[in-house]
Amino acid sequence: MHSPVAFKFTNSLLIATLFLGLSPIGCKKKQVPQDTASGSAQTTSVGPIKIGEVGSMTGSEATFGTSTHNGIDLAIRQINAAGGVHGRMLELISLDDQGKPEEAATAVTKLITQNGVTAILGEVASSRSLAMAPIAQTHKVPMITPSSTNPKVTEQGDFIFRVCFIDPFQGTVMAKFALETLKIKKVAILRDIKNDYSVGLANYFAETFKKGGGEIVMDQSYGAGDIDFKSQLTSIRTKTPEAIFVPGYYTEVGLIARQARELGIKAPLMGGDGWDSPKLAEIGGKAIEGSYFSNHYSSEDQSPEIQTFIGKFKEAYGVVPDGLSAMGYDAARVLADAMTRAPSLDPQAIRDAIAATKDFAGVTGKITIDSNRNAVKAAVVLKVVGTQYKYQTTIQP
Numbered sequence: 001m002h003s004p005v006a007f008k009f010t011n012s013l014l015i016a017t018l019f020l021g022l023s024p025i026g027c028k029k030k031q032v033p034q035d036t037a038s039g040s041a042q043t044t045s046v047g048p049i050k051i052g053e054v055g056s057m058t059g060s061e062a063t064f065g066t067s068t069h070n071g072i073d074l075a076i077r078q079i080n081a082a083g084g085v086h087g088r089m090l091e092l093i094s095l096d097d098q099g100k101p102e103e104a105a106t107a108v109t110k111l112i113t114q115n116g117v118t119a120i121l122g123e124v125a126s127s128r129s130l131a132m133a134p135i136a137q138t139h140k141v142p143m144i145t146p147s148s149t150n151p152k153v154t155e156q157g158d159f160i161f162r163v164c165f166i167d168p169f170q171g172t173v174m175a176k177f178a179l180e181t182l183k184i185k186k187v188a189i190l191r192d193i194k195n196d197y198s199v200g201l202a203n204y205f206a207e208t209f210k211k212g213g214g215e216i217v218m219d220q221s222y223g224a225g226d227i228d229f230k231s232q233l234t235s236i237r238t239k240t241p242e243a244i245f246v247p248g249y250y251t252e253v254g255l256i257a258r259q260a261r262e263l264g265i266k267a268p269l270m271g272g273d274g275w276d277s278p279k280l281a282e283i284g285g286k287a288i289e290g291s292y293f294s295n296h297y298s299s300e301d302q303s304p305e306i307q308t309f310i311g312k313f314k315e316a317y318g319v320v321p322d323g324l325s326a327m328g329y330d331a332a333r334v335l336a337d338a339m340t341r342a343p344s345l346d347p348q349a350i351r352d353a354i355a356a357t358k359d360f361a362g363v364t365g366k367i368t369i370d371s372n373r374n375a376v377k378a379a380v381v382l383k384v385v386g387t388q389y390k391y392q393t394t395i396q397p
Helices: 062-081 101-113 126-139 167-181 196-211 230-237 250-262 278-288 304-317 323-341 347-355
Strands: 006-010 013-017 049-055 090-096 119-121 143-145 160-162 186-192 215-222 243-245 269-271 292-295 360-362 365-369 379-385 388-395
Touching: 049 062, 049 101, 049 323, 062 090, 062 304, 062 323, 090 101, 101 119, 101 126, 119 323, 126 143, 126 160, 126 196, 143 323, 167 196, 167 243, 167 269, 167 292, 167 379, 167 388, 186 196, 186 230, 196 215, 196 243, 215 230, 230 250, 250 269, 250 278, 278 379, 292 388, 304 323, 323 347, 323 360
Parallel strands: 049 090, 049 119, 119 143, 143 160, 186 215, 186 243, 243 269, 269 292
Antiparallel strands: 006 013, 006 090, 292 379, 360 365, 379 388
């Protein structure tokens, strides 16, 4: 079993501690200014405020973890450069769960019981957030997932939040897009039965699509890690669907697209935010072109806030940020905003401040946390054109 990958941030500078295999590579930690500001929370406390992050830095969904991590990293650096929170710097301690729920549970336990973090950011995948949430809830440590859309995540307790929309809305978005924009009535579904996110999103899509007069002509399944989908696709082909809804993650989706085209299926694929990775076009190639997915934001949005974020991100990492990066950025900023508004850094006070978040100006849209600790916000639909994801429409909640 590989040791976790750990990243630490102090002040506005990145300090990386990388564990590869069993051999740790150590590094020195910079001194952090003590909090001497009067009137700030916990004025007797000194040193950095520790924030934990759990993500898939390695594994089959590694771009989810690295993209989200880079968004969080940028936010932390900007917050620290502006003076931190209550005069104290934020220190991010990030652990790799390798894309495995059991590793996510181990990582969040370590962050809380050994590292003593004040709050948790993560995970991206719903199955891994579901493994983490009961632990954070038991310890009464606020947890914000940037991108886990399964409704069950925040149902784990009152310390669990998200800054993304949820699958009932995302499923509705894609069903309405299929019916009203694409004008199609016959859709097949190919879902990942090992993935809470995929199963839930498929169910919500099917429900809305059928209510709108559409027909689900076939509902097939696969398991995460599969590489051969031709049996399912051959069955789907007999039903001649006008589109195939594949609410999975980019690794399998790219392969499914290729194999669908090899079997002569020309219908476009449709999916959710689990497609959002530069690897999707790399794996799927021309086979994935002309397909559609829902997402949290579009880099084509010309609003000053989004273009400023994109410019800063490109300056730091050399690439245009994807939706996962934007969600990580917003999650970290929502947490910092709540800690700033909280009367103290007591976990309950931070929890209450997160719950009171209203109309927070995120790069993925205005974020208001509802009574179920979910974000109320819009979704966008993107089309795969070459290696680009082109904006199609925005659908409000």
